[in-house]
Every structure is written in structure tokens, then in C-alpha cells.
Amino acid sequence: MQQRQLAENAAGHSNFGPEVIFRTLGEAPTTAPIIVSITNGSDGCVNVEWRAPPISNGQIVGYRIMVHKIGNGAMREWYLKGNRQALCSLAYFSEFMLSIEADNGFGYSPTVTQKFTTDQKSPEGPPEMIQIRPLKSDAVMVSWHEPLIPNGIITTYMIYYREIKSQRPYTTVRLLVKPDEPSKSFSYNVTKLSK
Template sequence: MLKVSHHNGKQDTILSGLLKNVRYSISVAASTNAGSGPFSVPVYQDTREGAPELAPSSVECTAVSSTSVRVGWQPIALPGQGSSLVGYNVLYSTDEGAWQNATSLHTEFYIQGLMKYTNYTVKVAGFSSYGAGPYSYPIVCSTLEDVPGPPEETKVLTVSATSLLVSWKKPLHPNGQILRYTVYVKPISSTSPPQGYRVEVNPQQNPRTYSLEVKELSVSRQYEVWVAARSGAGEGAPGRRVPHATKHRGALS
């Protein structure tokens, strides 16, 4: 039963629950207790098109580099996209970050400028001039590893006349799974390459500070010490270089 309104001698009603972007034929007939009269000559009217009714399907995300991923998807099927589909919205975020929005006119998009070795949640929706449709089910992908940043807070202490204790903290930006650290020691006055000492990392442990005692150094000599971290992508930039001298034997007695 339709609700009919009267305005200025005319009668009107609203037809609801119709399909989007469909042409309808409309005829009107009056009825009494005796029955219905003849229908009027039909008029034709198209409903407006709305936002897409379906989400893109088969959304996939592939890491391209340590700062970019490729997102691809299948286009919205014609019955669900209408004839005025403009493009796609791509939403992405880290686990604790705010959603960021990008727009693509095609069925793929390269998201760049991301954080290294980080998980991102991605979802995609089609949009028309009438708004965005439903988003696809969120998927998670990760950017690739990169070389680590420099280790933090490198410190050197004298242990004996021929040994130094080097300590440091992990990089602020590991950019991957750190496999080991290399402690480099070089006499300041020497032109020879530095001596490297490897410190392997146990992935089951996560100490706040790492340390290594460097032995068999020369007595009362000035050294320069620095540390670099290595991931599966290679060795990263070294931390700050710390000058420190071993003492002569009498100074430690």
C-alpha cells in the first residue's frame, strides 16, 4: 500500500526499494470499491546510480622493496559497480597507525614511502561520483628487510693494559632481523684496515645492551672503536666512533 500526499490539487507518492540505475515504466490507475479503472499512459524514469554495491575481489599485496608494496585486485563485477565507477580507494595502516588513503584508477597500486620491515593492513573499495562502496576484507603484508641503522650508545671502558670492554645497544631502526654485530678496532695512528670481531645474535634473546671484551691489544695505545649491525640485507651504517686508549701496566696496579 502506497502513501499518497496531496499538494495544490495534485497527488504524489514516493516509490522506494528500487534498483539503482534502472529504467522503470510507471502507470497510475484509480480504484474504488467497485474496482480499478484503466491505467494511464506509462511514463519512463531512470533511478540514479549510487555507490558501488560490491567490494573488489582477490585483493593481494606483494612486497616490492623495503619501503614499497604492490596491491592488486580484480575489478568489481558489472552488476555491482554500475556504469559510473570512477576508481578505487586503497586504505593502509600499520598495526597502531592511522589509516592512510590512496586513489587508483586501475586495478593495482604501488604504495611507496613505507616504513622498512613493517606489517601493513590493506583494504580496497570502489567509488563513483555518489561515494565509496564496501571495502574488501583486510589483508596484511610486510615490506622487505633492509640494512640496519647504526647501533646506539657505543661505550668503551678499560679492562686491562691489553683489553677494552665495548658495549652498545641495538639500532633504533633494525629494519629487519639482526643476525650479528661486528666490533671494529683500529689504532688511530695506523693505516692498516681495522680488526673486526663478530658477535652473533641469538633471536631467542633480546638483551638491552650487548658487550664484547677485545683482548690482546697493545699497551698504552690509542684506539678507535665502532660497531655495525648486519641483517639478511647486509651490514648497515656504523655507530659513532669512540676513541679510547689502553693504559700502561703501572696505571692499573
């Protein structure tokens, strides 16, 4: 905007003063950005894309992205210029809350939020606390707990066994885990062992 001033008294008014150019204070965006997509990308990363708020009250200069891990309160934050980003180094097979706010230089917009879950990854380590207990001359009970860091839902356990110093191939037992199995401890009777 432009402004000019003059002074006036009982005898008349003065000439105009110099022209002043000014800008009024702006207003933060009044609507939230729009999340377009959240997809699992490369190992440990989630790709996020969003659009500017419909009512931005000026040009958007950046976005504040926040990711909260649900359940433990851990939070990470980024400030970005563009409309897409790969968010990396997130825990595998975990639930997160994504929050995005737009910044137009005068303040932040309302927040848009969306939950997402990261991809699974192979378990980090073998089953825990493996124990073997003889049952009779040709049978043992094998028990174990799921790996300390399963990185997903365990669907199968494989038991391989053979006689010590045997040249024969291992005998393999494939055990499927029920999808709704709440237990983290398992056991299985291996029978018909060679004496």
C-alpha cells in the first residue's frame, strides 16, 4: 500500500509529504494442508506427499512436519520447503501419527494429522530362551520365546534337527503361528527321534 500525508491548520494545508510504501501484517493460513499420500518406501523410510492449504493467506514459505511414535511419545520434527519428503530411520512395524502445518511467514496453519504404520522387516535375531526337555527315549519338548525384536508379526517357526555327527540332512518341522495368537512363548514335541 502507499500513503501520503499533509498537515492542515486554520490558514490552510501544507504540501504532501514523501510517499510511504507499507505492508499490513499478514494472517496465518486458516486451513490445514492436505495429505495426498503416505507410502512405505525404501528400507526404514515412509514417503509423504501433501498439498498447500486451500486458504493460505499468502505464499507458503515452508512446512513443519512432526512424527510421533504412538505408545512412547517419541517425536521427530522437520522444517521443509517442498511438498514431499522421505521420512527415514523410523522403527519397523510401528504405528506413528503424522502432523503437517503450513507456514506463510505470518504463522502456522491448523494441523492436519494422519496415522500410518511402517513396513515389517526380518526379525533381528533368533528365537529367545530356547530350552529342550527329554520326554521319553524318542521324544523331546522344545520351547522358546519369540525374538526380542520381531520387526513384525511372526508367522512361522522352523525346527531343524538331526543326530550329532550324522551325514543325513536335517529333518525340518515347519510350525505356523495362528494370526491371532496372543502368546509370545511356544513349545513343540519332537517325536520319533532316532535312539
